[in-house]
Structure formats: structure tokens, C-alpha cells
Amino acid sequence: MRKLDSSQKKQLKDATDNFDEDRVIGKGGQGTVYKGMLSDGKLVAVKRSSSLDENQWKEFINEVIILSHVNHRNVVKLIGCCLETKTLHLVYEFIPNGTxxxxxxxxxxxxxxxxxxxxxxxxxxxxxxxxxxxxxxxxxxxxxxxxxxxxxxxxxxxxxxxxxxxxxxxxxxxxxxxxxxxxxxxxxxxxxxxxxxxxxxxxxxxxxxxxxxxxxxxxxxxxxxxxxxxxxxxxxxxxxxxxxxxxxxxxxxxxxxxxxxxxxxxxxxxxxxxxxxxxxxxxxxxxxxxxxxxxxxxxxxxxxxxxxxxxxxxxxxxxxxxxxxxxxx
Missing domain, CATH: 1.10.510.10 (Transferase(Phosphotransferase) domain 1)
Structure with a gap:
């Protein structure tokens, strides 16, 4: 899992067509999840916070901490995160067949x-x-x-x-x-x-x-x-x-x-x-x-x-x- 810099944050915008509504694959209490494609063709899922609610911010941080200590084939992998801007982003491996x-x-x-x-x-x-x-x-x-x-x-x-x-x-x-x-x-x-x-x-x-x-x-x-x-x-x-x-x-x-x-x-x-x-x-x-x-x-x-x-x-x-x-x- 890696921390994303400003250029990589721009890549997330490009990957999701500037977080276009057509790219939405899920919505929940923490925010909205978008399907994205990176410049190398790799598919990812990008979770984007919907507000600056304190509890939501804590949950994003908590997820990063938890998943950074987990390595199991049946647990979703966190690829990267961006926690320094007003809008928080978590980037996961893309899982295609729903829930x-x-x-x-x-x-x-x-x-x-x-x-x-x-x-x-x-x-x-x-x-x-x-x-x-x-x-x-x-x-x-x-x-x-x-x-x-x-x-x-x-x-x-x-x-x-x-x-x-x-x-x-x-x-x-x-x-x-x-x-x-x-x-x-x-x-x-x-x-x-x-x-x-x-x-x-x-x-x-x-x-x-x-x-x-x-x-x-x-x-x-x-x-x-x-x-x-x-x-x-x-x-x-x-x-x-x-x-x-x-x-x-x-x-x-x-x-x-x-x-x-x-x-x-x-x-x-x-x-x-x-x-x-x-x-x-x-x-x-x-x-x-x-x-x-x-x-x-x-x-x-x-x-x-x-x-x-x-x-x-x-x-x-x-x-x-x-x-x-x-x-x-």
C-alpha cells in the first residue's frame, strides 16, 4: 500500500473520468466507490469521501491502518491512499463480480x-x-x-x-x-x-x-x-x-x-x-x-x-x- 502524491491524485481523476457518475459501482456510509482504469491499464476501485465528517475521516484512517497489517487472499487489497486533501481517497484492487x-x-x-x-x-x-x-x-x-x-x-x-x-x-x-x-x-x-x-x-x-x-x-x-x-x-x-x-x-x-x-x-x-x-x-x-x-x-x-x-x-x-x-x- 502506498501514499499517493499530487500527480497520482490527478491520475485518479483521469482514471475515473473526473469521478463521473457513470463510473459509480457502489455507495455507502463512508462515501462513493468508482471503477477506474490507470494509465497502465490496471483496473482499480476508488473510494471517495462524500464529506468532511469527523467520524468518516476516522473510519478512512482506521481502514488504512487495519489493511496495512493484513495479507490474505480472501481479504481485499488496499493499493494506495490519499488522506491529505479535503476529499479522502482509498484505492483498492478491482473486484468485478459484485457482492x-x-x-x-x-x-x-x-x-x-x-x-x-x-x-x-x-x-x-x-x-x-x-x-x-x-x-x-x-x-x-x-x-x-x-x-x-x-x-x-x-x-x-x-x-x-x-x-x-x-x-x-x-x-x-x-x-x-x-x-x-x-x-x-x-x-x-x-x-x-x-x-x-x-x-x-x-x-x-x-x-x-x-x-x-x-x-x-x-x-x-x-x-x-x-x-x-x-x-x-x-x-x-x-x-x-x-x-x-x-x-x-x-x-x-x-x-x-x-x-x-x-x-x-x-x-x-x-x-x-x-x-x-x-x-x-x-x-x-x-x-x-x-x-x-x-x-x-x-x-x-x-x-x-x-x-x-x-x-x-x-x-x-x-x-x-x-x-x-x-x-x-
Missing amino acids: LSDLIHSPNKEFRVTWEIRLRIASEVAGAIAYLHSSSSAPIYHRDIKSSNILLDHKYVAKVCDFGISRSISIDQTHVTTCVRGTFGYLDPQYFLSNQFSEKSDVYSFGVVLVEILTGQKPTRVTLDDATSLVMQFINITDNSALYEMLDPILLGSNHMIEDIMVVVNLAKRCLHSEGAVRPTMMQVAMELACLSKKIRANVAAASSEENISDPSIDFFSTITNIDESCSF
């Missing part, structure tokens, strides 16, 4: 989002969060895990993004006490009540993402009568017939995968437990998903002579444990 939220909730009819693809993405995201919690130079709580903060590259490999409200903590810390921040529908209820955010709060948010992946539904649904919580409906299901009605119909077409889908259903429920202490760690979640993904790849390889697709999330675990010994099918 996991887009993929699930606005599907492309020509691209079938199979169980294998969903599981691989879930495994990649879990590996990235586990890395943030336990393998980076200092543990990091993301604090806003949600499907719209998971980008997908040209091969639909997941990239966790948006670290504006993330917090880096000391190794001996168990939580941070802070004003409640995050996104409604993904917030850990314990955090909401106590203002204490722990690694298990990220686990809860990831559990909500798993439910989205399984059901194809949004965390909250507002009707004329009331607002319905997808999570409450999901965790209160006690019989399989009602659960099957909630699952995305695309998944039910894979009868041979039902057993594996149920494994993830139960994992999601554990992540969403009302008591944070009972929830698994992200390392445990990531290991379980990686093992399940490995099993499915092995089954696909046995059933087909086609070349096996590698799972990049496995690379992370190969550095910390022998996954062949820890997985049993």
Missing part, C-alpha cells in the same frame, strides 16, 4: 449458484475471518460481517472488505466496549445489549451470512404487517420438513448433498446461539467448512474425470494444521 449479496438475492439466470459454489465461498470467508482473529499481527474484529461486504472476483473467489469500523486489539483482550455499530439483522444480540463486542460477535454475524447462503433470503423482511427476522425463524425450526421449506430451492435439487447441507445448517445454528460463550470460534467454523469442502471435492473427483477445482481457503489451513488428519468423512 455475495448480489449473487444470492439478485441471481443471474445464466449462472446457477450451486451448493458447491456457496460452500466454497463460505469456507473462504470463514478462513479470512479466522485469520483476522488469530493469525494476523494483532487480532482484528471486523464488526460488520455481512453478505454485501463480501466481494467476488472474476473466479467468484471471496474477498472480505469494508474495515472502516474494524478494531485491532491486544492479544490479551477478550472484547472491546464501544457504541453499537454494524448492520441491523447481523448484530450479535449480546453486543446490542451490553455494548461489548467480542470475536464471538463476528461469529454471530457470519452465522447470519450462512443462513442467507442456505435460504437465499435476506436477514430482515419488512411487510405491511411487521418486520420478520430470518434468523429467529431459522433457529426456531425443529423439524426437517419446515427447514426444507426455508432452504433455497436450488439446493433441494442436489439430493445427494442434503446430508452436507444439514451439517452447515447445524453449524449456522451453533454460530447463532444466544450465548456467545457457547458459539464456536471462527477457527473451528473455518476448519469444519474446509473439511466439508474437501469432502465434496473428493466426491466430485470420484464421480467425474473432470479436473478438480482447487479451494483457496485450504491454503490458509495448511500453514497451521494437517487438514487430512483433522478431517474424517
